[in-house]
Amino acid sequence: MAEFIKIYNENPNPREIKRVVEVLRKGGLIIYPTDTVYGLGCDITKTKALEKIARIKGVKLDKANWSFVCADLSNLSDYVRQIDTPTFKILKRALPGPYTFILPGNNNLPKDFKKKKTVGIRVPDNNIARAIVESLGNPIISTSIRDEDEVIEYTTDPELIYEKWQNLVDIVIDGGYGHNVPSTIIDLSDSEPIVLREGKGSLDIL
Known part of the structure; x- marks a missing residue:
């Protein structure tokens, strides 16, 4: 059964953050707050954890x-080809913020993502x-974690999220009520920006 950990966004407790990181390093799954909807995540280098998420989401890895x-734009070059x-x-204007940017991936992507030509980057x-x-x-x-109920597409209450997910993940972080509008997705992998999904982020950044 998952741990339910309260962390305050204004001032995240380093001890609680360390606890979450320990679980991620062991290949655990977490549900955590962002500036849009609550997310389901794991360490990008842990194959077994990635496979678990793929099973939960009903997709092939x-x-x-x-x-x-x-955390910021400084480690972008680890995963993304040289950007103009x-x-x-655009990235500087928009981030941190409620956007997902599709960018051309490079050869350093973790092994489970090697075949991908592009990578989505979030700095919430x-x-x-x-x-x-x-x-x-x-x-x-x-x-993102979605509700089957079409009326409320995303669960925003951490306690309800915990009730539903406690047997599927290792930690659910209560970071306060989430939002129910997802991020805006913009493809920057080609010469012109293409808006793939209009969500919480404004398009004035383009």
Whole structure:
């Protein structure tokens, strides 16, 4: 059964963050807050954890389109090919924020993502998510948790999330109520930006 950990976004407790990171390093799954909807994630280098998430989501791992949650733009070059100045300016304007950017991947992608030509990058405007990634030292996966109920597409109450997910993950972080609008997805892998999904982030950044 999952642990239910309360962490405050204004000032994430380093001890609690460390506990989450320990679980991620052992290949555990977490549900964590972002600046949009709550996310389901694991360490991007842990194959077994990635396979577990793929099973939960009902997709094949090599077909899954998940984003990497990064702490900031500094480790982008670890996973992304050289990006031009206009693209970098868009990223600088938008991040941290409620956006997912599709960028051309490079040869350093973890082994489970080697075949991918592109990678989705998230730098959420949420201190908890960014503190976890910073402490872990590499990105975590971001895939949203959805309700089957079409009226409420995303669960926003951490206690209800815990009730539903407690037997599927190792930690559910209560970071306060989430949002029910997902991130805006923008493809920057080609010459012109293409908006793939309009979500919480404004398009004024383009």
